[in-house]
Amino acid sequence: MGDPALSRRGFLAASAAAGLGMTALSGCGGDSDGGSSGTTTVEWWNISTTQPTKDVWAALAKKFEAQNPKVKIKIVQLENDAYKSKMTALIASGKLPDIFHTWGGGVLRQQVDAGLVEDLTDRTKEWSEGLLPVAKEPYLIDDQVYGIPFDIGMVGFWYNKALFKKAGIDTPPTTWSGFLDAVRALKAKNITPIALAGKEAWTGMYYWAYLAMRTAGAEAVQKAADDKDFTAPEFVQAGRLLKELVDLQPFQKGFLGAAYSTPSGQAAAVGNGKAAMELMGQWAPVVQADAGKGLGDDLGFFPFPEVEGGKGAITEVFGGGGGHALRRGAPQAAVDFLKFFASETTDRELVKKTGVLPVVPAAEDALTDVNLKAVQTQLKASTGFQLYLDQAYAPALGQEVNESVAALIAGSKSPEQISESITKVAKEEQ
Incomplete structure (x- = not known):
């Protein structure tokens, strides 16, 4: 699943990444398309580059667009290390994508401290409180919500x-x-x-x-x-x-x-x-x-x-798991997409088709793989988490x-x- 594989780590120097990072900036910011339709384009950066997740996520974006005709989701999918390199450059530029992959923790805190990340506490309170507590933990900074999980493990x-x-x-x-x-x-x-x-x-x-x-x-x-x-x-x-x-x-x-x-x-x-x-x-x-x-x-x-x-x-x-954060000032359409992605219906589809562990408690019965059940059992019995x-x-x-x-x-x-x-x-x- 992409770090999923997440092929996960290793930042390159920001200077080396700058030339790479700036090429993908068009569309950031939830801009209108400039036409009479008033469509909002939301740029979504993720690291799900392997199958079946890549196609499943693309289909979910299309489904969201069908439900929200005035919104266009522009997907930028990058392998883990390339993603980190480009994000390093974007942090230096002070401009992040509307929606972007995060693992939470100290990296997210640095982005928050730089004033680049939207505080989602109030904008998601209605539905995010029902998500699995251990899945939300990496995205809580000073008791405020800065990311929404889609996976934990x-x-x-x-x-x-x-x-x-x-x-x-x-x-x-x-x-x-x-x-x-x-x-x-x-x-x-x-x-x-x-x-x-x-x-x-x-x-x-x-x-x-x-x-x-x-x-x-x-x-x-x-x-x-x-x-x-x-x-x-x-x-x-x-x-x-x-x-x-x-x-x-x-x-x-x-x-x-x-x-x-x-x-x-x-x-x-x-x-x-x-x-x-x-x-x-x-x-x-x-x-x-x-x-x-x-x-x-x-x-x-x-x-x-x-x-x-x-x-x-x-x-x-x-x-840990994966989550999504929003750039500071992201449009309401980006928040709506996070709500859609964290819904029971979407979580069931992610569990069944991409092998993630559920972050919505009601979707837990969709988990059938014996090995993923073993992982979940270990998580539930854990006495400490790092x-x-x-x-x-x-x-x-x-x-x-x-x-x-x-x-x-x-x-x-x-x-x-x-x-x-x-x-x-x-x-x-x-």
Whole structure:
């Protein structure tokens, strides 16, 4: 589903992105078409570039236009990293699209603090209060609503049951030592244990983030950002545990140059049965099927294992979802579209056709996929929740987490060095 795949992270410098970003600005601002019809054009930027989501969303826009003849929805769909690059340039320009994708957290706060995002508290109160509370959380800033969710979920391991069986692994591991044993068992059968998109730094960040949560606890991960200090022993240990995995050489050949959602990338490697696992969000099955063949009944899901002796629990989850925010001063038609997109009817269609988890409680019975039900069960039983670090933290800090962890995976930084690098950037943001 696009970061969904969301192929998710990694900001490029604003200067490098400026030339790209400005080319897509026409139509921003809910402008009239200048004719006698008085049509309002609403520009909608999203990252749903993979099927079936791309076509489903386009059809929903057409449906909204049919219900609102005086409104035209102009869709701009960008792959995750390209989207982030262009948004960086637009933030610098002070002009955002009418409707734009957001993961919430520190990135959204920066946009809000810059005065670029519409406060939706009063304009959506009538209907947004009925949405799933955990889904709304990333978009609440100082108790005000700045985004409306369309998805919620968590990151976990998606695995090939047939390959696990071939390697003699009867049940998914629940501890880190058991996970490493599973990696060794898969390698012993000449099976690539894990697919990783090393070209996209956010995919490796998931491992370090989860290991930090398991060693230090979910609350400590956010507290470290607040205190601007990631040098505690637990964070260094998280790096050491990740290095222990990397030293087993568990990833596919050429992983450092692999993207996430391309035909030769991470999702395809799992979807085509070339690798046994990937650590990814709730959108993984859709992207696996789009980039590769998909595993059908052979696909399973299990939560990130606990670390023996760690302060975190296996019930503390890491993830997030997708939402939409509006530029400040967006037309009423943009608010109307968010209401349409967050309706029970639309949510049911999204759940059935695109594999998202419902954000409207009444649409929950539309969820039939066994693996997505497993994700939902984990979410409901969670005892702690941490938003993606490159979204929860301020942009520069989130980028440093991604890049430092990528460097550790590539072998150019030690566990101690990544804790020091992340802390240095955190302190610079004071």
